[in-house]
Amino acid sequence: MTRQSSFFGTFSLLCTTTIALTVSQISHATEFKVVQEKAPANPPANANPSLNDLLRQGRKLVDAGDYENAIEVYQKAARLDPKNPRIFSGIGYLQARKGNFQESVEFYQKAIALDPKNSDFYYGLAFALGNLKDYQGASTAYRRSIELNNKNLNSYLGLAVILYQQNDYNTALRIYQQVIGVDPKNTQAYSLMGLVLMQQGNYSAAVKALQQAAQLAPNDAKIKIKLGTAFVKNGSLKEGLAAFQDAARLEPRNGDLQFEIGELLRKENELDKALEAYNKTVFFKPNLVEAHSAIGDIQLQKQDYLGAIITYRRVISLQPDNADAYYNLAIALKERERKDEAIQSGKTARDLYQKQGDNEGVEKAETLLKELNK
Numbered sequence: 001m002t003r004q005s006s007f008f009g010t011f012s013l014l015c016t017t018t019i020a021l022t023v024s025q026i027s028h029a030t031e032f033k034v035v036q037e038k039a040p041a042n043p044p045a046n047a048n049p050s051l052n053d054l055l056r057q058g059r060k061l062v063d064a065g066d067y068e069n070a071i072e073v074y075q076k077a078a079r080l081d082p083k084n085p086r087i088f089s090g091i092g093y094l095q096a097r098k099g100n101f102q103e104s105v106e107f108y109q110k111a112i113a114l115d116p117k118n119s120d121f122y123y124g125l126a127f128a129l130g131n132l133k134d135y136q137g138a139s140t141a142y143r144r145s146i147e148l149n150n151k152n153l154n155s156y157l158g159l160a161v162i163l164y165q166q167n168d169y170n171t172a173l174r175i176y177q178q179v180i181g182v183d184p185k186n187t188q189a190y191s192l193m194g195l196v197l198m199q200q201g202n203y204s205a206a207v208k209a210l211q212q213a214a215q216l217a218p219n220d221a222k223i224k225i226k227l228g229t230a231f232v233k234n235g236s237l238k239e240g241l242a243a244f245q246d247a248a249r250l251e252p253r254n255g256d257l258q259f260e261i262g263e264l265l266r267k268e269n270e271l272d273k274a275l276e277a278y279n280k281t282v283f284f285k286p287n288l289v290e291a292h293s294a295i296g297d298i299q300l301q302k303q304d305y306l307g308a309i310i311t312y313r314r315v316i317s318l319q320p321d322n323a324d325a326y327y328n329l330a331i332a333l334k335e336r337e338r339k340d341e342a343i344q345s346g347k348t349a350r351d352l353y354q355k356q357g358d359n360e361g362v363e364k365a366e367t368l369l370k371e372l373n374k
Contacts, residue, residue: 092104
């Protein structure tokens with residue numbers, strides 16, 4: 001029995017997505033706030049009646065989630081009132097919500113040109129620039145937002161993420177500590193601090209930060225996943241498993257999470273429970289090769305050779321060049337006394353190992369073939 005990766009090698013489906021923080025992730029984590037970007041809900045009494053109607057109509061469309069038509073309405077309003085920065089910032093906000101970040105930048109820049117001292121406009125601009133991976137521009141915009149309003153904690157959090165992207169981890173940590181100093185119950189600051197500490201390899205400190213975040217937000221599955229990751233990276237497998245299981249109760253349909261639970265249970269030799277977790281994984285992620293392979297490995301270990309045959313054939317259908325799957329299939333077929341099929345599978349495994357430059361694989365496949373040809 002063999003797998004292509006060790007436990008810690010495959011411990012990546014969640015870890016990489018958890019640690020590989022992106023500007024988009026932090027932006028959603030901080031909930032890109034709607035300050036006054038939606039344009040006035042109650043237009044000035046002396047405004048053009050047509051403008052009033054457009055602004056009210058646009059607000060209704062935004063509230064209904066119809067951003068496309070809301071943008072069109074606000075663009076008409078901007079033509080009637082081209083000196084109203086709120087309208088342009090409203091369009092910038094909606095473009096960002098639609099993922100049109102270049103367009104968002106352009107409209108926020110128009111709003112800033114009309115009102116260069118509005119902290120929120122710079123925050124919106126920084127958000128869009130960050131998603132365009134213009135980290136230098138985003139950093140400048142976040143810093144300007146902070147200069148104009150040093151109480152805008154979301155700008156501090158956004159700046160810290162940009163610094164993270166630029167590998168300036170120490171400064172990012174100082175900013176998170178600064179946010180916590182102002183707002184000791186800021187869940188996002190603790191959560192993001194934990195990620196930065198993990199990136200630095202300081203897993204024990206990451207655990208503490210993420211425990212604080214989990215205490216502040218006990219129903220946030222993503223924080224529990226991060227905490228579980230930190231525990232495992234720190235060598236505390238049982239605590240990591242408990243955190244993942246807590247997260248799974250909150251996100252029962254998360255296939256990647258079920259896979260990591262299976263990996264931890266298997267590491268603890270809880271094979272039946274691990275099998276249950278892997279089966280849940282493939283129910284939600286039917287094409288996840290690693291999960292099917294893990295099921296097959298456990299079936300071999302438990303001497304369920306017929307089940308292993310079915311499973312490894314599924315793996316091969318998903319990944320035809322998987323040499324390990326052919327090798328393990330050959331073992332299962334051998335145990336079921338299906339010698340000719342086992343030989344064929346063993347030969348395919350040998351050829352694939354050879355093609356992939358895996359000399360150890362070639363050697364074990366040859367050994368198996370010799371046994372089969374006796």
